[in-house]
Amino acid sequence: MLGFIIQRLLQSVVVMLVISLLVFLGVYAIGNPIDVLISPDATQQIREQTIRAYGLDQPLWKQYWDFLRRLLSGDFGRSFVYNMPVLQLIFSRLPATLELTLVAVIGATLLGVPLGMYAGYKPDSAISKGIMAFSVLGFSVPTFWIGLVLIFTFAVQLGWLPAGNRGETISVFGVEWSFLTLDGWKHLLLPALNLSLFKFAMMVRLARAGARETMLTDTVRFARASGESEWTILRRHVLRLIAIPLVTVFGLELSSTLAFAVVTETIFSWPGIGKLIIDSIQTLDRPVMVAYLMLVAFLFIVINLIVDLSYAALDPRLRIRRTA
């Protein structure tokens, strides 16, 4: 097990290095940030000063080397636009995205798994067919359009919920959270719903497929023969057997939800890192773009690692093979 962990860690480091190079090249090799930073009628002197101040006069490989060195010491540079350290900027926005993503993914799982299991348990009932039809819709309809419809229905027409921003927040250890206030929850509900629909559809499909297969296995037959109730069978045996793929998807979805949060945050003007990246793309604020991409890549790799390890913990077959 230890060897496996070390091997995976080394792999992750190599992948991070490759990604950092690609991100650096992709973001720095194209476009000229100077045009964004200073007005076109600035004097030549101001121009050169700014170029030097941001280190843009150095050769590309030198810039990359400095960039890597700074990264390792936790310095992601300063945002061109906000004129503050990028790391500080991102960490001030991160809680908003984290709570939105977590509420969306956890909500989708808690709702999607039981409904999917039901659809797999009774595949021919009308309710199951309704659940499946709904999940097809959740898969096909673009996130941004659902967001618009939600805003139009619940914010504009019915006026029940607000259409944007985080609402009232409570500060815990210097971090602002919306989910601790009622007003915050009201603001959180629509974007979380928007973000969760796709995950919900996916969870329903996975749970249904898993439950359908598992219901036909001997495990269930023997459990029935031993007189266990259907409820116990579903909870104790079926759920446990389909948990492995569900945990994998849960983990992987957590990171891809971070990516989709870009869309949702833009629509609901939710001040998280997704909105930040869109804004910085539009203003060509490169340090922010680079830091965001590195952060997402890092999260991806960490989550993948955790998923791999929990896979090994959940599935005894893998445990045996790897220790052997």
Added chain:
Amino acid sequence: MSAASPVAIFWDEFKESRIAVAALAVVLLIFALALAAPFISPQNPYNLAELSLMDARRPPGFVGSKGYTHWLGTDGQGRDLLSAILYGLRISIQMGVIAGGIAFSLGATLGAFAAFIGGRTEALIMRIIDLQLSFPAILLALVLAAVLGQGKWQLITALVAAQYAYFARTAHGAASSERSKDYVDAALSTPLSTARVVFRHILPNCLPPLIVVATVQVANAIALEATLSFLGLGLPVSEPSLGMLIAHGFQYMLSGRYWISIYPGVALIVLIVAINLVGDQVRDQLNPRLRR
């Protein structure tokens, strides 16, 4: 007819699913409408001379200053929405098909060659592809669209980069199993070039799974393009695709003018759902595990 062609057999099976046939009909209808847009739409939405601000933001059914009815209303610049949607569909489909097509040829070639060459090169290529697949396509497209700037080909590049990996993965899987078959060895024993063997012998046999991926990916490309356009990273404003129409309508939605965003969205969804349904049926038919 004694020996039915594979296409005819395929069609016979396809016909059994009524939903799939209906979906196919919808896809064909939308494609035809998009192709015929210049001839059937009431106005040319890109010709500013035909637009009148007097007619802007009117609800569905409004009779405009030009004397005809705007069945789906008008947008903020007085564009007839029905015309804008027809033209928008044209652009969306065009982007989806071109991007999907390039991603198909690029990915399939890469995947098949990787499987054919084998060894370290194969391992390296597939490693990169797996890495890319674990990264969400939308982020990749977003960053590329941002650094490349606005424009049709920039956007297509971003879409292709986000999608070719799916084709490569599929082609690699199919080609690896073809590689070990006798007919490939037979072809290689003749003085045919490697490229010819890959393109004329191996790839055609990998087509069925690739076609399934292609249908889904065209739908995905259309959705992705709409999303990027919605975020303001897509095509230039002069030729709005469906995503951009929806984005422009967003600002009017808060004042209750729903139609500018809703109707283009409905057109987009009908198209995507229909393509996906056709793709589902094709996948089921080509899946050997479900073969009767």
